[in-house]
Structure formats: C-alpha cells, structure tokens
Amino acid sequence: MERKKENRNENAKTYLPPLLRGLVAGIVSFFLLLLLTAFVVGKIKPVPSVLSVVLVPVLVLSGFIGGGISALSYGKKGLFLGGITGGILGALELIASVIVLGTLPPPEVFVKAVILLVSGMIGGYFGVNKKKRRRRK
Numbered sequence: 001m002e003r004k005k006e007n008r009n010e011n012a013k014t015y016l017p018p019l020l021r022g023l024v025a026g027i028v029s030f031f032l033l034l035l036l037t038a039f040v041v042g043k044i045k046p047v048p049s050v051l052s053v054v055l056v057p058v059l060v061l062s063g064f065i066g067g068g069i070s071a072l073s074y075g076k077k078g079l080f081l082g083g084i085t086g087g088i089l090g091a092l093e094l095i096a097s098v099i100v101l102g103t104l105p106p107p108e109v110f111v112k113a114v115i116l117l118v119s120g121m122i123g124g125y126f127g128v129n130k131k132k133r134r135r136r137k
Contacts, residue, residue, distance in 0.1 A: 014074075015074070015081065015084075017073070018070045018071070018073040018074035018081060019070050019081065019084060019085060019088075021069055021070060021073050022066045022067060022068075022069045022070025022071070022073070022081065022082075022085040022120075023066060023070070023085055023088060023089065025065055025066050025069040025070075026062050026063060026065055026066020026067070026069075026085060026086075026089050026120070027062075027066075027089070027092075029061065029062045029065040029066070030058065030059075030062035030089075033058045033061055033062060034058055037054055037055075037058055041054065052108065055112070056112070056115065059093075059112055059115050059116055059119070060115060060119045061119075062089065062116070062119075063085075063086045063089055063090075063115070063116040063117070063118075063119030063120040063123060064119045064120070064122060064123035064126075065123060066082075066085045066086065066089055066120055066123065067081070067082025067083070067085045067086050067119065067120030067121060067122070067123030067124040067127065068082065068123035068124060068126055068127035069123075069127065070082060070084075070085045070124065070127070071123070071124035071125070071127035071128045072127035072128070075128065076128055077124075077128070078124035078125045078126070078127055078128030078129065079121050079124055079125055080124070081124050082120045082121045082122070082123050082124015082125065082127065083117060083120055083121040083124065084120075085120045085123075085124070086116045086117040086118065086119060086120015086121060086123075086124075087116075087117045087120065089116045089120065090112070090113030090114065090115075090116035090117050091113070093109065093112060093113055093116060094109060094110070094113050097109045
C-alpha cells in the first residue's frame with residue numbers, strides 16, 4: 001500500500017514541470033495575443049458584438065500553444081497533458097470571469113472554457129506527434 005502511494009507521488013512530480021511550462025506558455029501567449037487583438041480592434045473600431053467573436057481565435061491559439069508545449073516538453077501522452085493544460089486554462093478563465101462579473105458567468109464563458117480544453121488537447125496531440133527534423137551532414 002505504501003509503495004503505491006509513493007508511485008503516485010512520483011508520477012505527479014513527473015507531470016508537474018511540463019504542465020507548468022505549458023500553463024506559463026498558454027498564459028503568456030494569451031496576453032500577447034490579446035494585446036495584439038486590442039491594438040487591431042483599436043485601429044478599426046468594430047461593432048461591440050464582434051469583440052466576443054474576435055476572442056475565440058485568441059483562446060484557440062493560446063490553448064493550442066499551451067497544450068503543445070506541455071506535451072512537447074514531456075514527450076508523450078499528448079492528449080492527456082494538453083487536456084489538463086487546456087482544462088486548467090479554462091478553469092482560470094472561469095474564475096477570472098466570476099471575479100470580474102461577481103456572479104455566475106453566462107453560458108458563452110463555459111463554451112469558451114471547453115474551447116480551451118479541446119484546443120489544448122489538439123495542441124498536445126500535435127506537440128507529441130511533431131516530426132523530428134533530420135540534420136543534414
């Protein structure tokens with residue numbers, strides 16, 4: 001019984017550094033993409049209803065980057081690590097919206113959290129299955 005608990009702790013410790021790398025990459029890419037989007041939106045001044053649609057590609061790219069980096073740094077289990085990274089990013093988005101709104105967020109925020117989860121899984125898949133380049137001599 002003691003041995004099984006030790007193995008679980010060791011497995012958790014091996015997943016933690018790649019997950020942290022992916023989370024940091026996902027958060028940083030989200031903010032950079034959001035700044036870029038804010039700059040572009042500030043220049044063209046679209047209708048307010050367009051802003052929610054513009055946020056979806058930012059979420060997809062940040063989830064993809066976060067999941068891909070976490071899976072790439074671990075080297076295997078891409079869907080699992082990418083899904084966990086995207087799920088944590090989605091949970092952070094839900095928590096941030098609850099803090100900002102002060103109440104339960106609207107259903108579209110939950111859809112965006114699922115978008116982060118799925119894009120993280122896809123990024124993790126491609127992060128592990130990335131073809132390795134051969135060096136030419």
